[in-house]
Amino acid sequence: MPEPIFLIAPGRSYTSLIGGMIGQHPQVYGMPEISVSHADTIGGVLQTLKGPLEYGLAGLLRLLAQLHDGEQTEETVNAARQWLMQRAHWSIAELFAHIQDQVGDKALFDKSPRTVTNYDNMARLLQVFPNASFLHLTRHPITTCKSAMALRNSFADANKPKRRARINLDPENTWRRAQDNITRFTATLPPGQCLRVKAEMILSDPPKYLAQICEWLGLSTEPDALEAMMHPENSPYASIGPPSALYGNDPNFLKNPVLDMSRLQNIAEPSLDSHLPWRDDGGALAPETIRLARQFGYG
Amino acid sequence: MDGDTDLQFVSVAQGGLGHEGSTLAHAMAWFQDHLYLGTTAPRGASPTDAGRILRFDPKSESWETAHSAPVIETNEEILARLDAQNETLGGKDLAGLTGVTHPTGLAREYGIRALQIFKGKSDPHPCLYAGTMSLFGGGILRSEDGVSFEPVLGTGRHDDSILSFRGLVEFKGRLYTAPAGTATRDKADPNFAPEAMVYVSDDPAKGAESWAPVCEPAFGDPVNRSVFALGVAHGYLYAGTASWTRGFQLWRTDGKGKGLHKWERVLTDGAYRFNHNFSVATLCAFDGDMYVGSGISGLGYDKAHDVGPATAELIRVKPDGSWDLLVGDLRCTPDGLKVPLSAMGPGFDDPYNSVMWSMTVHEDALYVGTQQWEPFDTALHGDGSPLTGGYQLWRSRNGGDWEKVIDAALGRVSATGLRSMQSTPAGLFLGTSVHPKLLRILSRKSGAVTPALNADKNGFEVLLGS
Numbered sequence: 001m002p003e004p005i006f007l008i009a010p011g012r013s014y015t016s017l018i019g020g021m022i023g024q025h026p027q028v029y030g031m032p033e034i035s036v037s038h039a040d041t042i043g044g045v046l047q048t049l050k051g052p053l054e055y056g057l058a059g060l061l062r063l064l065a066q067l068h069d070g071e072q073t074e075e076t077v078n079a080a081r082q083w084l085m086q087r088a089h090w091s092i093a094e095l096f097a098h099i100q101d102q103v104g105d106k107a108l109f110d111k112s113p114r115t116v117t118n119y120d121n122m123a124r125l126l127q128v129f130p131n132a133s134f135l136h137l138t139r140h141p142i143t144t145c146k147s148a149m150a151l152r153n154s155f156a157d158a159n160k161p162k163r164r165a166r167i168n169l170d171p172e173n174t175w176r177r178a179q180d181n182i183t184r185f186t187a188t189l190p191p192g193q194c195l196r197v198k199a200e201m202i203l204s205d206p207p208k209y210l211a212q213i214c215e216w217l218g219l220s221t222e223p224d225a226l227e228a229m230m231h232p233e234n235s236p237y238a239s240i241g242p243p244s245a246l247y248g249n250d251p252n253f254l255k256n257p258v259l260d261m262s263r264l265q266n267i268a269e270p271s272l273d274s275h276l277p278w279r280d281d282g283g284a285l286a287p288e289t290i291r292l293a294r295q296f297g298y299g
Numbered sequence: 300m301d302g303d304t305d306l307q308f309v310s311v312a313q314g315g316l317g318h319e320g321s322t323l324a325h326a327m328a329w330f331q332d333h334l335y336l337g338t339t340a341p342r343g344a345s346p347t348d349a350g351r352i353l354r355f356d357p358k359s360e361s362w363e364t365a366h367s368a369p370v371i372e373t374n375e376e377i378l379a380r381l382d383a384q385n386e387t388l389g390g391k392d393l394a395g396l397t398g399v400t401h402p403t404g405l406a407r408e409y410g411i412r413a414l415q416i417f418k419g420k421s422d423p424h425p426c427l428y429a430g431t432m433s434l435f436g437g438g439i440l441r442s443e444d445g446v447s448f449e450p451v452l453g454t455g456r457h458d459d460s461i462l463s464f465r466g467l468v469e470f471k472g473r474l475y476t477a478p479a480g481t482a483t484r485d486k487a488d489p490n491f492a493p494e495a496m497v498y499v500s501d502d503p504a505k506g507a508e509s510w511a512p513v514c515e516p517a518f519g520d521p522v523n524r525s526v527f528a529l530g531v532a533h534g535y536l537y538a539g540t541a542s543w544t545r546g547f548q549l550w551r552t553d554g555k556g557k558g559l560h561k562w563e564r565v566l567t568d569g570a571y572r573f574n575h576n577f578s579v580a581t582l583c584a585f586d587g588d589m590y591v592g593s594g595i596s597g598l599g600y601d602k603a604h605d606v607g608p609a610t611a612e613l614i615r616v617k618p619d620g621s622w623d624l625l626v627g628d629l630r631c632t633p634d635g636l637k638v639p640l641s642a643m644g645p646g647f648d649d650p651y652n653s654v655m656w657s658m659t660v661h662e663d664a665l666y667v668g669t670q671q672w673e674p675f676d677t678a679l680h681g682d683g684s685p686l687t688g689g690y691q692l693w694r695s696r697n698g699g700d701w702e703k704v705i706d707a708a709l710g711r712v713s714a715t716g717l718r719s720m721q722s723t724p725a726g727l728f729l730g731t732s733v734h735p736k737l738l739r740i741l742s743r744k745s746g747a748v749t750p751a752l753n754a755d756k757n758g759f760e761v762l763l764g765s
Binding site: 190191192195196197201202208209212213215216287290291294295296297299 | 543544545568571573574575605606628629630631633635636638639642643644648
């Protein structure tokens with residue numbers, strides 16, 4: 001069986017769009033965000049993704065519904081939930097093996113942002129798949145944070161005052177923590193097991209850079225394969241799901257998963273000392289953030 | 300790789316050849332059947348910390364001093380520059396090394412950073428030119444006979460905020476150089492010049508007036524903070540820059556025309572590895588291609604600009620400007636996916652190899668010497684275990700297949716850098732950077748000092764492989 005591919009990046013790093021494209025390669029099975037790397041067993045996943053965090057289970061439910069029943073409906077999603085509850089003792093490795101059995105000889109591809117919230121999550125994936133490939137996607141910290149705040153505000157109660165970023169919710173801290181986790185983890189990998197690439201670079205010319213990613217992964221770079229990657233909207237998961245599993249990916253992407261090249265080719269990379277619109281104290285990026293951003297090719 | 304005779308290395312100079320503060324065998328040249336060695340005493344804090352040019356006769360296996368910097372009276376400005384330099388070099392952590400005070404005199408130059416044989420218009424025959432490091436302002440020395448050296452560019456005759464000149468390179472009958480380092484009362488930097496520039500002279504014996512700039516400052520891109528290396532290959536002069544924000548750039552020119560040359564940017568953004576390819580540390584032509592070694596200031600981490608830890612890469616540029624990654628990080632680039640052809644990651648798979656510090660061609664093979672800072676890391680942060688590591692020497696006949704010729708400085712852990720190399724009829728000379736005294740000081744907390752290190756003598760070593 002092919003080794004899986006994990007896209008590791010903080011949320012709001014164009015992971016949905018780029019992950020959606022990679023997931024459409026004919027030799028790849030692009031999964032929704034299955035968010036299982038933080039637990040050892042299915043039971044652990046179910047215990048942690050509940051209550052206000054239950055939305056995190058949507059990707060896995062949609063995946064299993066699709067694989068088991070060929071469609072994602074309220075009924076099939078509920079069946080998937082039952083299936084999971086009956087196998088709470090399964091290890092994550094067993095779960096992955098089951099998914100792999102369902103998709104055949106395609107390489108599993110996951111891009112769950114939860115993976116990078118903790119170093120151990122990535123280490124756990126590596127333990128299960130010692131030869132997995134890790135694609136480290138970066139995006140400029142300022143535009144990442146602006147995107148995060150826009151999404152956060154879109155979910156905020158319109159009747160309440162606009163939320164201010166508390167220190168522990170400051171999107172810059174989230175970006176930096178995730179990147180710290182990723183760089184510490186990837187430093188442990190042998191040469192070739194991880195590829196770091198700027199999302200802005202990929203989106204400036206997707207066929208050119210997706211072909212390079214395919215070359216790294218040993219996937220076909222034939223024109224029909226690259227053309228398929230230009231249509232993330234063809235994924236069965238590139239739409240809003242049934243009520244019990246609405247998302248499993250970026251809601252904005254699910255509402256409009258078609259590539260808009262005219263917009264993507266004008267992505268800006270602001271100066272690292274630019275005004276931070278989510279801060280009301282006039283503060284600038286922390287030196288630690290700037291250090292990482294420059295390492296990734298920003299500023 | 301195809302087998303050939305292994306080089307057997309013997310030590311031909313130890314202990315800084317009479318001055319333990321001379322920790323750096325900085326530059327080499329083969330001139331009039333002698334090895335010429337430019338030495339540096341990086342502290343530059345006393346009259347005895349003098350830059351010297353020493354020469355070795357392989358037949359008699361003897362050294363003699365061809366030049367030692369004269370002592371010049373200090374003044375308030377120079378002492379302020381010295382204070383700034385001490386601060387840059389580590390301040391109180393290093394205070395025990397020389398007991399720095401405010402000396403009434405200092406060696407005019409404390410280092411010889413570059414050596415080059417060149418025949419200018421006024422030279423009766425090829426002469427030996429030397430780029431100096433000096434708090435009074437870097438300069439250039441010239442010698443016709445190899446035993447007497449006179450300044451042809453020096454104190455007070457140019458911008459004396461320039462610490463030194465390096466990369467003395469002959470190209471199409473002219474001599475090129477780049478300023479390196481800054482020496483002012485407000486700023487001391489051993490590497491970054493006040494401005495990234497390249498200068499040329501066709502008659503350096505005529506002094507400062509003979510030199511002219513051949514590029515726009517910073518090549519017109521302010522991210523280029525200094526020119527760190529010059530080299531010549533396949534009809535081009537190459538200039539490698541340093542940038543702590545974006546990573547190095549590599550430029551080249553065919554040198555045609557008068558005035559400013561027309562330059563072509565060959566690599567940018569640290570060859571798309573960004574600022575972890577902090578600088579071009581060394582350049583060397585081999586088998587028709589230009590080999591580019593990267594590096595970062597400091598011990599793998601540039602403290603002043605908060606870059607790193609980073610490990611060095613090796614890149615090959617072909618005559619058409621295309622390039623291969625030989626040793627380094629796999630990555631996507633506008634020029635295609637770059638996979639290290641050696642199948643080795645940065646630093647020849649050793650994260651402590653922070654600089655590809657020297658390169659030369661000897662007997663149809665390319666040699667690369669590294670700076671390897673593992674001993675410093677263990678001294679500062681170790682658990683008391685004995686220090687390990689030391690410079691490495693690597694060799695290749697095709698750029699893709701590499702073999703380690705020397706590991707761990709042949710067992711001398713205090714030898715952390717291979718700074719200079721010279722291929723000669725007598726064999727391959729290696730000039731090292733040796734720091735047992737500094738390692739002993741830095742080991743005070745970790746307790747990593749061994750009897751061997753305690754007995755080790757400070758100062759550079761020169762090896763001859765034959």
